[in-house]
Amino acid sequence: MPFKHNAARRHRIRKMKFKVTNWRDYEAGLRQRGSLTFWMTPDALDKWHAPRRDTRGGQRRYSDFAIETALTLGCIFHLRLRQIEGFLRSVLDLLGLQLPVPDHTTLSRRAQKWERPAAGSMQSMPDGPIHVLIDSTGLKIYGAGQWLEARHGTRSRRNWRKLHLAVNANNGDIVAETLTDQNTDDSSQVEPLLNQIDGEIGQVTADGAYDGKPTYRAVLEHSDTANIVIPPRSTAVGSNGDTGPPADQRDKHIAAIAKDGRLKWQATTGYGKRSLVETAIGRYKGLIGRRLRARSFPAQQTEVAIGCIVLNRMLACARSNSVRCQEKHA
Incomplete structure (x- = not known):
């Protein structure tokens, strides 16, 4: 609305200038966003295999954590399901980990049944409203x-x-x-x-x-x-x-x-x-x-939910703190 209201005299209005106060940390965080460093913690290795079920039905081979990890990598690097399978297999081979990699049909099927994080788990809620x-x-x-x-x-x-x-x-x-x-x-x-x-x-x-x-x-x-x-x-x-x-x-x-x-x-x-x-x-x-x-449609909902989680992690990695520069009047 302000832009439309002042459209006729926009060329006379000076553009506001801002200064980043944490430029060194912000620049390092931006570089970190493109880092290919990949590691698997012992806790992640324990969660890779699906827990043993005590009800009737087939036993799942991969846990929800493994499926989410694969879909997250595909979201970050813009990979389709077959490329996700090949990328994850090569990464695990470079790490020397003997872990099974879900194939593209498994990823397609499990993506439709993936459960989004519980309320409040996608963000760190501050104190107060x-x-x-x-x-x-x-x-x-x-x-x-x-x-x-x-x-x-x-x-x-x-x-x-x-x-x-x-x-x-x-x-x-x-x-x-x-x-x-x-x-x-x-x-x-x-x-x-x-x-x-x-x-x-x-x-x-x-x-x-x-x-x-x-x-x-x-x-x-x-x-x-x-x-x-x-x-x-x-x-x-x-x-x-x-x-x-x-x-x-x-x-x-x-x-x-x-x-x-x-x-x-x-x-x-x-x-x-x-x-x-x-x-x-x-x-x-x-x-x-x-x-x-x-x-x-269920897989699309999963894709969007994981994409929002990825964006929050990227923003936490590199977040700028800027202040408006004071204009100097002649």
Whole structure:
């Protein structure tokens, strides 16, 4: 909104400059992200084989940890299942470890049954309430689609998936994620996202697509003291006599925008931090990819969950601390 508001005079506005205060550690962390160093701890070796089952059925050869390790390597190096099998086999041979490597059919089958980490295990929750940022984006899936239309002029229905993310505004970590089809409404995923977060929520910020009673109710059911910052639509009106926290908070936003304008409302409520979730989306598409490699929907959900875990680990490896430089006036 500020960019659109100042578009006519953007060329006259100086670009803000920031200085990284921990440049030496940040640079070392960026180099560490590309390191091929690979080691297996004794605890990891013990977890490689599946535990002995005491119920009826076949005995699994590989544990969930082994499957997750293989899929994580494939996510980091953008490998398909057969390449994951060959890469992991060569790494174990270089380490001199006599461990079995799951084949590509096993990885494909087990990826559809992989269980995501329990709530709160994907991130380190700080003390006190957190500020949660929510947004969604589209990811392409396998299919001819645009190629058929460009090559043969054939009209094809291009399908894609919608990735919903919840980001901690304090450190940029992804604290929750869901993957749905392209027809799923954004506000319907607020409750599943918040259910994955362990800890107190102080504020939830989202864009205007989440404006409505379902979003307010989902947030307040999870934390009745949470502050909700969602810009009302340009045609929004008051609650017409409705009472309660959802109507009260939204009415305050409508009144503040009508009195002082949308830009001042954004500065007062801290709505500008919502750009951090867009940064996380850009980081996901840049490092993990814009396209889902898995074919089945359960395997695609596994791919996205592991990709978010990988991003958090990369961010923890190299995190910059920057401060805004003070402008010198003549």
